[in-house]
Amino acid sequence: MKFFVAGGGTGGHFFPALALIECMLERGLNVEFVGSQRGIEYRFKDSIPCKAHFLKSHPFVGKGPLEKAKAVYYALTEGLKLLRHTSNAKGVVFGGYASLPLGLALSLRRKGLYLHEQNSVPSTTNTLLSKFSEKVFITFEHSRRFFPQDKVIKTGLPVRKRLLQNFIKEDIKESFGFDKGKPVLLVMGGSQGASFLNQLATEIFSSLPLQGIHITGERDKDKVESFYKERKLPVKVFAFSEDMSHIYGASDLAISRAGASSITELSLFGIPSLFIPFPFSARDHQFYNAKEIEDLGGGLVIKQEDATLQKVINGIELMLSQRDNFSRNIKRFANPYACQDILRLLVA
Template sequence: MSNYKFILSGGGTGGHIYPAIAIANELKSRYPNAEFLFVGAKDKMEMEKVPQAGYKIKGLWISGLQRKLTFKNLMFPIKLINSMIEARKIVRTFKPDMAIGTGGFASGPLLKVASSEGVKCVIQEQNSYPGITNKLLAPKVEKVFVAYDDLDRFFPKDKIVKTGNPVRQDLLGVDDNKEAGLKLFDLDAHKKTLLVLGGSLGARRINQLIERELEFFKAHDIQVIWQCGRFYYEEYKHYESESVKVLAFLNEMDKAYGAADVIISRAGASSVSELCIVGKPVIFIPSPNVAEDHQTKNAKSVADKGGALLINEKDLDNEFQQGFKALITSKDRMEELGVNIKKLALPDATKHIVDEIEIILNKN
């Protein structure tokens, strides 16, 4: 049977959206006649990104719980009930053969309803510390696809399959893009290059750090590709120079990674998975403002295996210069970090996930 119907839900951030799109793309390559429908949260970025990838999407009126008492929290029960009703209508109309959740607000109601309607369900958990949605859904699904070890603390052991996180295939072999990357950004091949990644929106604390350390980088002959995010571009674009390239977005990530000798990054699950495949020395500066502090846990899981340096935001003033200088001046240390992080890479995650989905579909 090749005319399967797949319903996918994941959103709120790129870390939930892009894995869902990658899984859909792999399914589509195997089942060209299959039908796909995404379900997201009405006011979130998936409503734009999914159609750009060529898929239909329906939106639910849903959002997450805030950490403190707010009007949004008071509205949550109403939104949840509304979303459950809408999700049931969508599932009964579309009649999917399988529902796939990658985390985020909308995947909770959608997969809860789908499982109650007898639809086979799977979830993909990107982080080393699962979000509440996937923890609640786990008992209802066939399989839980994970990227880290020791998640049987949160999920039934017999349902866990370690696959890794789906990533862009153009990241395989970025070393071949060194010359092309330096040319694209008009950089000097004789200098070391620092790539700074703050996410598509940007990371205020990382931007403040880079602004403060520009003279330090200059003194050590370091050139910088600084992806500051669209929220901050106007604030920092005046630092553009021969050795500092300031960008709101990075459209050609493979070339940016190729040009880099050292990378500074947040520690969202998708970023960590990409950086493992890239295999360059990384300094993680995790965001402390995320649910369950999962970025710190993601970064620590790599740092504990000797694959990266971890500096918390609160320690940047005291530890950054010393840590960065010790790394950039030691060829052996840079090679060691690059080799160790590469060992953690799972480049075939998307194929592995879809292989498992096929096994479940063929159980009929």
């Protein structure tokens, strides 16, 4: 039996797909990756540990008529090319335009299609393909309502094994040069950073006696780092990090956007989080992602238009005063065995 995994265009679709592939290879399964020539997955192609197919797929949502026509054309033509590779195959599609050709190929075969929806509000691709799928794996309970109920199984989001390490928090804090007896605030704005959060973070660290780790994205890194150095504030600045396990391990609480991967990773480490969702996320899915954590008692949500410095400080102080409760509750969300649960159903 051959397996295909498709996901890309953005990191939110690609990195969970990569985590599942790594898990499948550990099980000795024959798996190949499908992505787009124009997505983030092509830039990270050297990190894909199996045969990879990069197709001429194009985004559809939010594009003009000509771009939409091009997207449909390539989805169909590339999907038809995949037909000859998918006889007696199963595939897991992680949504987004990059995975639509594989989804169409398996839909035409009327078998072997499995979906994973990362966000609380599903992608157009997964909504379309769910009618032809065997199962739909979900991360957030909120997304259950968008799919055929007899197909939905909540597995959580796959994360890469190297992230799931055990550390002694005090030792990691010392490795960063922090005082191990004082709280560390992590601020991160997703894979591209977030100028709003970057500005807010400088105000927070200027106002509160906190140590911090601030992931800025490339654009603002030098400016933010200079700000902290000039004021001798104990904040470590990174444009991005490929060693997030140590950063999470050192952190006591976080301020973050509300992408599915960020929420899952913060949950796995039990880090109480104040989420400021990206206000222009598709169908406001980041707000609904974060709301599920707030409803569990594991974090707080403040919309960007309401995120004044004082309101954010109040949220930080509340989470610090009840950190153990928040930490315990946010841990209830994540499933560290998401990959294994998906494979149990896929290989059955």
